[in-house]
Ligand SMILES: *[C@@H]1O[C@H](CO)[C@@H](O)[C@H](O)[C@H]1NC(C)=O
Ligand SMILES: *[C@@H]1O[C@H](CO)[C@@H](O)[C@H](O)[C@H]1NC(C)=O
Ligand SMILES: *[C@@H]1O[C@H](CO)[C@@H](O)[C@H](O)[C@H]1NC(C)=O
Ligand SMILES: *[C@@H]1O[C@H](CO)[C@@H](O)[C@H](O)[C@H]1NC(C)=O
């Protein structure tokens with residue numbers, strides 16, 4: 001993220017010129033607005049959500065929307081007809097080549113905001129973690145997408161917090177933001193903006209926006225999206241709720257936009273909210289929005305319906321949205337004015353419905369788990385199916401104290417090994433039991449699920465293991481001489497950020513984490529993609 005000073009525009013131009021390989025302007029954040037890097041003009045998002053729905057498939061597969069060149073060639077003319085400058089994609093396959101679609105999009109002046117998660121690998125609402133596995137997934141998408149100048153940003157999570165009962169999931173998303181910022185920096189990538197996409201829950205929405213945008217630049221979100229379904233049918237700025245939301249978000253110090261919008265309670269959708277969204281009443285606070293969604297599916301939010309690989313037909317909504325979005329002329333702020341209003345927001349305190357610690361989970365470090373795992377003398381047997389881990393966790397955690405693998409995002413306490421693989425964590429607690437029982441071989445059994453091995457401690461592991469403590473309740477942060485993330489062997493900077501370093505070594509296990517750790521993240525992501533709209537609309541009706 002470029003920090004614009006009074007000579008911000010000048011340095012921006014210099015940076016753009018220095019970047020000789022491309023003249024396509026990246027989008028940068030200054031204060032609470034987006035700007036083109038080449039000329040300092042304000043950038044408003046005129047977006048369309050672009051991914052076919054995945055919730056129907058029970059096995060959580062998804063169709064990456066940016067892999068098939070034919071599909072992109074088919075759809076981009078329609079996106080252009082809709083004056084689109086941003087698409088949001090929810091799940092990408094990092095193994096695939098995206099260059100054809102990305103360059104077609106760039107030629108059309110269209111930027112991409114990509115969610116880093118995918119249906120089977122996302123931060124869970126009810127059993128959140130920021131694990132090695134998620135870290136690797138996020139890094140793989142960042143690695144794959146960072147090369148394209150028309151990537152506007154990333155989402156580190158979509159509706160992970162759903163209401164006041166699960167705000168303790170927020171620190172895990174904020175840790176993901178922190179670690180991807182750190183990773184991009186240490187990898188020498190462009191600092192691509194990264195944010196969070198929230199639902200529109202009346203009790204948590206303001207505290208949530210404050211939580212993600214507040215604090216040190218190393219860990220705060222660069223932008224904030226809210227999935228907004230309040231304006232249904234022929235509403236108004238005042239009666240829809242938009243006016244109140246605009247007031248509530250007016251102090252936000254980072255760009256905020258509708259990461260989804262378009263209530264479908266009345267059909268066809270006439271999109272009268274578009275004029276309000278890009279009018280002076282809103283543009284000082286909001287940076288536009290992303291219409292949900294391109295494809296017509298069972299949830300009935302489509303702008304087009306697919307006929308075949310080469311053909312789509314436009315829906316009634318297409319015509320209405322097109323005429324609205326092609327008829328806006330929002331005023332353009334300057335980077336100077338945005339910069340002068342930028343200030344740091346203080347983190348939320350005293351919100352009745354917000355209970356999320358500012359102390360974030362540690363950066364997942366492969367080396368920590370490797371050192372721990374190599375040191376054990378009693379481990380889960382290789383032939384135990386991972387389906388059985390959950391039962392084993394509850395058995396073993398009834399016998400030993402599992403604080404070293406548990407997390408609590410409300411109090412901000414995180415076991416030193418809480419980001420390791422399920423197998424490593426299970427072995428760790430099995431070994432704790434074995435040691436507690438005086439290393440009697442009968443204690444390493446669990447009906448054949450555990451096996452004796454000869455553990456060893458490499459000298460390079462000793463500082464990590466002693467920092468973690470035998471029960472894993474210590475903090476390993478800062479115990480590396482050459483710490484790196486688990487993803488890539490890159491030479492990351494030290495993990496000693498003040499926030500994560502302050503995780504204390506005493507933990508009060510919350511009832512949620514005590515003993516009953518669930519092994520497999522319950523996954524709401526896929527369901528969310530299709531159902532949140534309906535839920536969003538319903539919420540409004542209920543209110
Ligand atoms: C700034 O550059 C963008 C991208 O090339 C362009 O769309 C916009 O019109 C330019 N703004 C001005 C004021 O020239
Ligand atoms: C998963 O879903 C895909 C696409 O719907 C299907 O082709 C595949 O057979 C499914 N796999 C399993 C194991 O159900
Ligand atoms: C809160 O969110 C959880 C998880 O999404 C959900 O199961 C629960 O029903 C929600 N509670 C309320 C009161 O909406
Ligand atoms: C915004 O900031 C002003 C000045 O600090 C304060 O009076 C006001 O209550 C804030 N508004 C919100 C919605 O937080």
Ligand SMILES: *[C@@H]1O[C@H](CO)[C@@H](O)[C@H](O)[C@H]1NC(C)=O
Pocket residue numbers: 367460480481482
């Ligand atoms: C540095 O990191 C590498 C890879 O994780 C590890 O093998 C090595 O032991 C580390 N060196 C030191 C001095 O800790």
Ligand SMILES: *[C@@H]1O[C@H](CO)[C@@H](O)[C@H](O)[C@H]1NC(C)=O
Pocket residue numbers: 401402403473505506507508509
């Ligand atoms: C587990 O250990 C933690 C940290 O030492 C301690 O605070 C907690 O009370 C222990 N829990 C139980 C159930 O003994």
